[in-house]
Amino acid sequence: MIPYLEGQVLLINKPLYWTSFDAVRKIRNLTGVMKVGHAGTLDPLATGLLIICTGKFTKKINEYMGMEKEYTGTFTLGATTPTYDLESEPENPKDISHLTGEQIHTATAQFTGPIMQVPPAHSAIKKDGKPVYLAARKGEDVALEPRPVTIYAFEITAITLPVVHFRVVCSTGTYIRSLAHDYGKALGVGAYMSSLCRTRIGSFPLTEAKEMESFISELQELKK
Incomplete structure (x- = not known):
């Protein structure tokens, strides 16, 4: 989980009914990295692109939040x-x-x-x-x-x-x-x-985002 500790920018397709914090909490729990945040809330009834930052990249959250x-x-x-x-x-x-x-x-x-x-x-x-x-x-x-x-x-x-x-x-x-x-x-x-x-x-499209379910599976494989 070293890459996540040092810092990553993750593009996630937030599932329906999840809160944005649900996604942050899941990644925090799976990676063990405490510095995790998202760049712009999506309501539970919304889906789509959620930018999640870990480690040193949490400093860039405000920059991403300001994008169109x-x-x-x-x-x-x-x-x-x-x-x-x-x-x-x-x-x-x-x-x-x-x-x-x-x-x-x-x-x-x-x-x-x-x-x-x-x-x-x-x-x-x-x-x-x-x-x-x-x-x-x-x-x-x-x-x-x-x-x-x-x-x-x-x-x-x-x-x-x-x-x-x-x-x-x-x-x-x-x-x-x-x-x-x-x-x-x-x-x-x-x-x-x-x-x-x-x-x-900004320049980050939903087409490049990972489905939450497959990303969770990837993280679980890394922990084995």
Whole structure:
């Protein structure tokens, strides 16, 4: 496990339902290396590229976190959820039968470029030293200030109503869940994020990432 102790940059395809910390903890336990961290959280319901650094390369985490990100996934139109994704139940159903393909495509334009975005109340952002999702889960009102982010590309790649498929390239700090919510509001029917996959961080593509299961097997073989 010497290479991991000295420092490695690992590209991992995070499995569905795993937290980003689950992946870090698994690698820490298997390698015995205490200095392990990730460069950008993925929610449990998201999959895709997770950069994990060990040893001296943990110093580069902030550099990787600042790189632009690319995502693909789906938004479901015609309802909202408190968490802006499927961590909570859809509510506020709206009729979407009047929507045209042109409306669905052109609504992306107002979210392209530098924009101000309000993060989800159900997020790990800290307010008064505590993650705001703790208050949100109790039903308390959480007021977060808009933050500047940049959406370099936002395209609808397929429409299978009520689901629309998208590709987004964005700056660090962008919440795709908030983008889903705001996009649905712009269409007047509501929307929530129903799937998400991070396909690139900077110049690191998901295609070069290892599946978590096969990486675990590799580490276990090294320990024999």
